[in-house]
Amino acid sequence: MVDAGAQWRVGVLEGLLREVGLQASRGVGPDVQRVLEWLHRQIGVHVALVTDEAGTVESSTAGFPREVLGTLAPLLVRMSGGQLAAAVTQSGALHVRCEALGPHEPRPVLVVAGPSKPAPDAIALISHTGSVLTLLRRAGRSDRIWRDYQHGTRQLRFAVLSALLSGEPLLARRMTTGAIPPLLDAERLRLYLLQCPPADRDKIVRTYQDPSGYHGSGLMVQCPVFKNHLICLLTDDEEPDSPGQQLRGHAETLHRLVRDDPRYTMGVSGSHPLHAAAEAYSQAAHALAAAPTAPSRVASYHGRTPLEGVLPRQAAQEWARILLRPLDTATKTSTDITRLTMNMPRSAVAKLLGLSRNTVTAHLKRTEASLGLNLTDIRCRAALHLALALNSSHPAPEPDYDQPLSTLDDLLRTERAAAWATATLRPLQARHRRTLQAWIDANTDAQEAARALGISRNTIRTHLRTVESVLGLDLLTAGTGIHDVVHALYIANTRAS
Incomplete structure (x- = not known):
């Protein structure tokens, strides 16, 4: 027979896991306030998360007595600096429990204040909550790092495209010193202009992005003006020179994406040296205009004499x-x-x-x-x-x-x-x-x-x-x-x- 205390522990831990799952599913970073309020509802204490030695409160329950932080200042300095992992003290009529979170200084400190010493089950729940907050904050930092990386690589790809459209391949190389995309070592390129829903465009860029932030030997850049255009610069050798030959690399990928989704169309330029990317873009735009009526919804620019x-x-x-x-x-x-x-x-x-x-x-x-x-x-x-x-x-x-x-x-x-x-x-x-x-x-x-x-x-x-x-x-x-x-x-x- 399971005792009532065990049932309570299982119930509250399930509630904590549900809160973690809910926050993880939103993908917008940890909501510390919700976790602290949840803990308050379970054991009736007031809680604050202090993030540095100066006693800065990141979040707290509505009734947290902030005046206790003044008396805790020396203790918070020691805990934030890694000298103590946990401490219990008295501040006036309040029993205060502090737990440092995470391995890196300055460590945030979970401060719990109540009228009396919490029961063992409540102390365990406070510790579990501290561990959950540590994981949520670490996941939030990872998400921010990922978003910052995606933003940075997107900006770099855009800068490379801008330099090429301005006829400056050497400037594009200087921008990418240390991680030069293989495209800039090619002699010639083709430009593929893919028209698709904006959400699909962003997903395609992420799906085929390599660890350097490029796309293998190519470059996929979200058009800054036309939100349903994806500008793809690929080396010339990925497109066959004559009908019937095999497509290679991302050229094959782009053709397949259009074939599989009736909402997609694509225009393909002729072959150009790197410094003529603007002309390649112009040709791809012309081809895209003809693509909706093409049987495959892909049109290549045919060498019309200018x-x-x-x-x-x-x-x-x-x-x-x-x-x-x-x-x-x-x-x-x-x-x-x-x-x-x-x-x-x-x-x-x-x-x-x-x-x-x-x-x-x-x-x-x-x-x-x-x-x-x-x-x-x-x-x-x-x-x-x-x-x-x-x-x-x-x-x-x-x-x-x-x-x-x-x-x-x-x-x-x-x-x-x-x-x-x-x-x-x-x-x-x-x-x-x-x-x-x-x-x-x-x-x-x-x-x-x-x-x-x-x-x-x-x-x-x-x-x-x-x-x-x-x-x-x-x-x-x-x-x-x-x-x-x-x-x-x-x-x-x-x-x-």
């Missing part, structure tokens, strides 16, 4: 050089920010670089003043984007001023430019082309375009989403394909007039 590749080389580079010459005396920060805003929204650039939108705008204003361009105008941005692409692909020598210089209009009137525009716009239906033209004429303001066409703003966006899918160009998310359609429509309209 406009800069069909223009007369010498004349085009001379035009670009003259347009960009004022940037030679501009600050590198302003120039880099301007380059990034050609491929992503200003808000994205601000988050990417850890700047405010006002700071990004201020840098763009300096660029505008230098170049004499209005960068809020889509056609001016398209011209600048083309000049930057021409200059980065093969910088031109100083122009020969003895020869007549070409204007952008001259360059876009060539036969090869006309053929490029025709090929770019050929997949469009007439009504979608009208919508696209109205949107560009309205400086990409969907509401203004809707008024001009006499249709709703939602219809405009629906048409533009169809255009994205048909052309394989991103227009509405990062907007990396807008410049192509600006030039293509201009060329087509000029030829038709």
Whole structure:
């Protein structure tokens, strides 16, 4: 037959374990107050947890007599410093029991005050409660360390991505001295842009993270702007060069994730050197725009010839050089920010670089003043984007001023430019082309375009989403394909007039 005392001990210990289980399941750190209040309900004493030699109270029951701590000060100093593990004393009419918790100084001290000496079962329960608090606090510290580590590795991956998108692989290496990700030793990379629910995105990053905080030979970074985008930089050798070949590494993982979940889509860039990660991102964004209608919901960027590749080389580079010459005396920060805003929204650039939108705008204003361009105008941005692409692909020598210089209009009137525009716009239906033209004429303001066409703003966006899918160009998310359609429509309209 089990005696009543044993039944009580079993019952209260089960209650303590339930409280531990409840706190562990929440995963938000220990709630010391709840444990102390639970102990008070069981044995009727008041309890406080003192965390240092100065007598700082981390938590206590509502009626704890804090005045006793003044008389306990010398004792608390000895216990916090590790000289005593437990002590019993009298403070006025109160019986006080103290137990030091944990192995490391300064040790927190559990202080229990009551009108009389507690019974043996109550003393045992106080000790059990102290042990539980030690474990809960240690688990809480481990959780904090884990969260801090995850935050730190996330920030480092983001910094590496930012450096690569700015065309600075050497800066990325300097950031990671001592733990350089294998990706930075590769010659070429591909960028995979995975679209999935935000919670899944974060879980994928944690699941495939290695002990160094990277992802094997790759890098998975939560996009700071589009919360359902996961940016994955992988070495070029993980994607097969031709259909039918075997996928490897995380490339196979990402393709499988899309195959297994109908909510996922993915765009894959072509192969690029490390310093051209921004171009890889642009290609992946274009491919992602076409992915929803692809049978596998994965689209790869197919090597569409860029406009800069069909223009007369010498004349085009001379035009670009003259347009960009004022940037030679501009600050590198302003120039880099301007380059990034050609491929992503200003808000994205601000988050990417850890700047405010006002700071990004201020840098763009300096660029505008230098170049004499209005960068809020889509056609001016398209011209600048083309000049930057021409200059980065093969910088031109100083122009020969003895020869007549070409204007952008001259360059876009060539036969090869006309053929490029025709090929770019050929997949469009007439009504979608009208919508696209109205949107560009309205400086990409969907509401203004809707008024001009006499249709709703939602219809405009629906048409533009169809255009994205048909052309394989991103227009509405990062907007990396807008410049192509600006030039293509201009060329087509000029030829038709």
